[in-house]
Amino acid sequence: MTRHFASGRRVALLVVAVVVLLFVAFxxxxxxxxxxxxxxxxxxxxxxxxxxxxxELARIGNCTSCHTAKGGRPFAGGVPIATPFGTLHGTNITPDPVTGIGRWSEPAFARSMRQGVARDGSHLYPAFPYDHFSSLTDADLHxxxxxxxxxxxxxxxPPANRMIPPLGFRPLLAGWKLLFFRPARFTTDPGHDALWNRxxxxxxxxxxxxxxxxPRxxxxxxxxxxxxxxxxxxxxxxPPLDATSPAIRAWTADRLETYLRTGLSTTHAAAAGPMGAVAHNLAQVRGPDVRAIATYYADLMARAPAARREPPLPDRADAAIRAHPEGAALYAGACAMCHEPGAPMVVAGRPVLPLGTQFHEHTPRDxxxxILQGVAPPVGAQGPYMPAYAGTxxxxxxxxxxxxxxxxxxxVRWDDLEKEVARARKEGKP
Structure with a gap:
């Protein structure tokens, strides 16, 4: 029995030694x-x-969304970023020498953008999209x-990150990169013109x-x-930006450029949620870059159903009133003044409700x-506005x-709407 015990102990020690060696190697x-x-x-x-x-590149990259807190100084960080693994906070990327990147050399900055590694050698969480930034040219990084x-x-x-243990241990991110991170430089597609490639x-x-x-x-x-x-x-x-786009009207390059620059499309809808900040930044971009982006994504959506045939807009008002009288009453009191045909807002050029892509998505979330968060004018005080009803x-x-x-x-058909509302209220970021 003593011999078996000693043998088992040796095996256990060997296993521990192997684990330690593997950890050190990692x-x-x-x-x-x-x-x-x-x-x-x-x-x-x-x-x-x-x-x-x-x-211009910082505006196209929408850098302020993650690096400028609400009411805070530009690029000083502090924005909470909720993930399934905990809450991160946008870093300070001003040239402050202590709390920002003032003492970062250009090679250190380039490494962070292309490899997701900070100046001090720590791995960056992939909420910072270095998997996309790795394709940037030297000139653009400069x-x-x-x-x-x-x-x-x-x-x-910025406040400290609050990650689920042990995800606060940054060396683990090297394992994530080994599985998923494939840095690559951009290569031109000869099958398309210069604007599309841009x-x-x-x-x-x-x-x-x-x-x-x-999807993730x-x-x-x-x-x-x-x-x-x-x-x-x-x-x-x-929503998808490919041939599965649920939009009920085709996204042409002209329509998409207008939407990206103004946050409003008369054939689709107004930019809401995180897209509002994107439009706010792109509105400040000069030159042809926004047109180039619109050209590229319009081409990706060129085979979507609406691009092949734009169907008539559905309006089943009588059936909706009979099926949902409580909802119809709420709509009449809170929404009809702005959204019914002939309302001043519609006459002024705002899109009618059924044009909104959110009516045709597989999820009611948008x-x-x-409704909960409303719509703020993404570009200028005269832009689209809708009050929030979360508190009402x-x-x-x-x-x-x-x-x-x-x-x-x-x-499309949606089910379990009350559960969806509760989930949206919990997950939403006002």
């Missing part, structure tokens, strides 16, 4: 060296042309660096549109075999979130209103 694999600090560069170190180009390093420094330490470079890269509009796996990875097939962000559904309507009332609208204007 730490060696995960290690990235720090890059030496530098003195913060002055504005004179960069050309005004590079700074201006970096400003422009971004020039722009950020010439912002006003803000001394502000749009692809920007859309797939700095704009990282797939970060919202592509259980470990938070974008499903690269289903690009632009629809995804989720902050409790909103980001319609629910629009109960879950049951919102479900009744959505059921009425779906029956009247929708082209």
């Amino acid at each position: 730490l060696i694999f995960a290690h990235r060296p720090a890059i030496a600090e530098i003195a913060p560069p002055t504005r004179g170190a960069f050309s005004e042309t590079d700074i201006a180009r970096g400003a 422009g971004l660096y020039a722009f950020l390093m010439t912002r006003r420094p803000v001394h502000l330490e 749009g692809k470079y920007l859309g797939d890269g700095i704009a990282h549109c797939g970060g919202c509009h592509s 796996g259980v470990l938070g990875n974008e499903k690269t075999d289903q690009p632009y097939a629809g995804g989720w962000v902050d409790g909103w559904y980001a 319609m629910i979130q629009t 309507l109960s879950d049951t009332q919102v479900a009744q209103l959505v059921a009425y609208l779906q029956t009247r204007h929708g082209t």
Whole structure:
């Protein structure tokens, strides 16, 4: 018996030794060296042309959404980013030498963008979309660096991340990268013209549109075999930007460019939720880059059902009133003044309700979130506006209103609406 015990102990020690060795080997694999600090560069170190180009790229990349807290200083960080694995906070990317990136050299900045590794060698969470930024050219990375390093420094330490243990242990991210991260430079597609290729470079890269509009796996990875097939962000559904687009009117390059620059399309709807910030930033982009992005995505959606045939708009008002009288009453009191045919807002050029893509998606989430959170003008005070009803309507009332609208204007069936409203209210980010 003693002999068996000793043998079992040796096996256990061997297993422990193997585990320790594997852990040490993983730490060696995960290690990235720090890059030496530098003195913060002055504005004179960069050309005004590079700074201006970096400003355009920062707008196209919608950098303020993650790096500027509500009511906070530009690029000073602190924005909470909810993930299934915990809450991250956008970092301070002003040139503050202590709490920001003021002491980062350009190689350190480029490594963070292309490899997801901070100056001190720590791995960055993939909520920072370095899987998209890895395709940026040296010239564009230089422009971004020039722009950020010439912002006003803000001394502000963002709140600490709150991740599910052990995900706060950053070396584990090296394992995630081994599984999912495939950095690649952009290559031109000879089958398309220069404008389309420019749009692809920007859309797939700095704009990282797939970060919202592509589905993700259980470990938070974008499903690269289903690009632009629809995804989720902050409790909103980001609809497909491919041949499965549920839009009831075709997305042409002209229509899409107008939407991206103004947050409004008379043939579709107004930008709501996270898309509002995108339109706000793209409205400030000069030159042909927004047109290029619109050209690329319009082409991806060129084989969607509405691009082949635009169907008549559904309006089953009588049936909807009979099926959902409570929802019909809520609509008459809260919505009809703006949304009924002939209402001043519609006459002024706002899209009629059934044009909204949210009426034709497989999920009611966007319609629910629009009712709960409303719509703020993404571009200018005269842009589209709708008040939020989260504090006015109960879950049951919102479900009744959505059921009425779906029956009247929708082209898909939704179930368990009250549960969907409760879930949307919990997940939404006002």
